[in-house]
Amino acid sequence: MCGIFACHCHPDVPKFKPTALQMAKAARHRGPDWSGNYIANNTILVHERLSIVGVESGAQPLLNEDGSLSLAVNGEIYNHRVLRKQLKQPYIFKTHSDCEVIIPLYMEHGLDAPKLLDGMFSWVLYDKRAERTIAARDPRNTLKLRSLSNGKANGHGDHEQQPSEGLVGVDGEGKLSSVTWLPQLHSFSIGLPDAPDTKAALEVAKFLGTKHYDFTFTIEDGLSALSDVIYHLESYDVTTIRASTPMFLLSRKIKAMGVKMGLGGEGSDEIFGGYLYFHAAPDKKAFHEETVRRVKNLHLSDCLRANKSTAAWGVEARVPFLDKQFLEDAMSIDPSEKMITKDRIEKYILRKAFDTTDEPDTKPYLPDNILWRQKEQFSDGVGYGWIDALKDNAALHVTDEMMQHPKAEWGDDMPDSKEAYWYRSMFDEHFPPYCASTVMRWTPTWSKQNDPSGRAIATHVAKYGGSE
Template sequence: MCGIFAAFRHTDVQEYRPHALQLSKRIRHRGPDWSGNVVKNSTILVHERLAIVGLESGSQPIKSPCGNYTLCVNGEIYNHIQLREECSDYPFQSLSDCEPIIPLYLKYGLDAPKKLDGMFAWCLYDSKEDRIVAARDPIGITTLYMGKSSKSPKTRFFASELKCLIDDCDEIVAFPPGHVYDSKSDQITRYFNPQWLDESYMPSTPLDYKVLRHSLEKSVRKRLMAEVPYGVLLSGGLDSSLIASIAARETERANEELDPVNYDSEEKHLAGIDAQGNLHTGGWSRLHSFAIGLPGAPDLLAARKVAKFIGSLHHEHTFTLQEGLDALDDVIYHLETYDVTTIRASTPMFLLSRKIKAQGVKMVLSGEGSDEIFGGYLYFAQAPSAKEFQAECASRVKNLHLADCLRANKSTMAWGLEARVPFLDRDFLNLCMELDPNEKMIKPEEGRIEKYILRKAFDTTDEPNVKPYLPEDILWRQKEQFSDGVGYSWIDGLKDAAEEAISDEMLATPRPEWGDDQPTTKEAYWYRLKFDKFFPKSAANTVMRWIPKADWGCHGDPSGRFAKIHEQHIDN
């Protein structure tokens, strides 16, 4: 991933250019490897690059040979090899996985995003028509914001992070996932529209465990497209452990398939998945895994066990409560949110990302998305029906760009580390969201714990010729939210610190500038004050609070420890 900034139809773009470069510099942490910019007509596009694919030739903005089309991309296009074949008549200039977007635009126009398999946010400027087109991936794995200014009503601003827009824009929105903007109509329209997005839809596709397993394996394989060292974030929970296990197998397989005799290191190779599904990648020959927690945290113990089982080279890091508290201002500045759940979980991830980058790694796989797809949060055990279970899954997936995707993207990119999320692969997502939700429901009385079907898909007990993916006690370990798993005292410490910082009187007195969005706990109040130090009131509408479903009788605190089923598990 990288960082992008664009101003379309600025009133004086040449005078504005130095300011635009300074605004883009605010997100250079996202792309520390190189900076580029292009001015055409009254439009400027700026790019901060994190080089992972096409290292020597993939600098941006990317310009078409004719000079009419300029592209800025933040993301990865996993099917770029196939797209190059489809657009074989286009004179490609680089090995960048993003360059095929230009010929796709020429061929399909606003339907170009439909052809992309990946995570992305991009702006393409057509100087011939003085037109800008912007798009974001289906789920919003990659961040993108759009802004308008009352001082320059015809100008449209785009950026990877809020902090680039707050100087010039008095209206800022989180660009909606699965949508495309066209300046011709000045409209944002949806291009990704599967039936399951409708929360009233009740799917009925039968479950096939093998299909489920193979689909996730393919998703992981795609995401090992890299020419740099990579690793996995390993908490020891089900999701990250499965991703790590598959990645270890795929890394080993890719190394076995590499022919050292016929491989020419001087030849320019395309990294990625070819039409036959074979992985072409660089990086380390052995998978590296990374974990973090307070000393003695349950996640650290579980991650250590998984790493030994899958044979990864494991790196374990710890942090103190004080180190976590000291990082809060930086976390909120980079995350651009005041949501309690996001900040709790982001802080350890933020600290770990710094450690990982210091070890020379630029890309990691992470386990976000599984809980939303499979109803894995413990409060889902209180779903009154399969229909409501499905509706809540759809709602959670649709809002991932304001919650876990935002956390995974910004916590890591704060240090120039890219996180890829296999569970949110387009094909895997569509497969899982079309399954009969009765298969996903949590039914302890039947021995069906949360994410039962995902666990069962990778349970090879009845397949003696298949190497187990995980130790049995890890495969069937109960869900711990990341902010809990790093050590229960982390959340307790945050609450204690907030108790000292915020008085009862402060909490009881509404702040007019917060309108209807008044915090209900001292912890939430504390985070909102910190957010307001960095961002104007107009930025608050991009924030969503993550809370369990109240009308299911769920506890107001988002920690999984407060779910009834967690209490039952501990008691038993």
């Protein structure tokens, strides 16, 4: 992950530059390796770089041959090699960065250039000749890009192609990793002692032969991190905060080991209807509409978590399940094939793709009990005591009277639990009231529960008492 700050049509850019650099510095945790800036006419681009590969090259903003185009990017362009070969006009590349191909693509295709990209990205390009600034992001909005009401824009930027020596890791939801100079796969998990996901991760690591790092955190560790997590997330959504806190702590630990990038499983539950509440989908039409809604809102929930809680420590999370072609193919599957039945567990199609029971000569990809394990939301999987502790501590900070008389400035967006009230109060300590308009609450559909935990769903093997 990197950080981008861009300002277009400023009346006095040289005078504004110190302010721009200071504002970009607020995102330096996303790109701690190097800072770069570009000024032309009334525009300034500032880039805070996280170097994953090609450590000695790819500093940004990137420029074309005559300096008329400047580009600041955050992300990874998966099909950059193919795009280079498809260019109609010869172009002299200055770096090995996968992102540099955006410049000649823009020269040939103009505003249609983003449509040709496959990857996770957000970028800002300044066209000096046309005197215009273009901002673009991937269709899944994996890496958020925001424009400010006064005309300033910020986003996040770059990355390259050839591997460097940095470790590349995995987190505790079964995410895989690769390491460029070590022959063994590295994997990581985090949880409270005896957490369900930790036990499963250890079994998978042993089965696959990965070099596994099993981290634990305490309730106090998590509680102490809450305010920082809310600051980085820019959200007070209960589900997102519950899950982001362990990931935030894991990211800090693996960054200290030298890990800069890991693969994440975000998107699979949204694409395949993996959450337990999908058991209650009334028909395939409703099932499909809900998956579409979840995918469209990923940038406000799971991708927000993966993006912000890792970037807080200068770690980049990549999401293979949101590959453009995979997403298109998976969302075109007849939803009746995805629906959960008495014979089909959540994400049955995805699990079946890794099932080798019909191929006796094929080595299993995963242990059977892991492959067919019930869906466990990350905030539950790190240890059931985590959510219980959050509720208990919220009750210490929020009284019944406070719940009955919430803040008037919250308008219609009233907390429905003491935990939600507590998070909203911490959010207000960091951000002005109007920022609340960017927050989306993650709530399960077809459920009477206001608690978004998977354990609030009756089909969970460790459900709360009386869950429906």
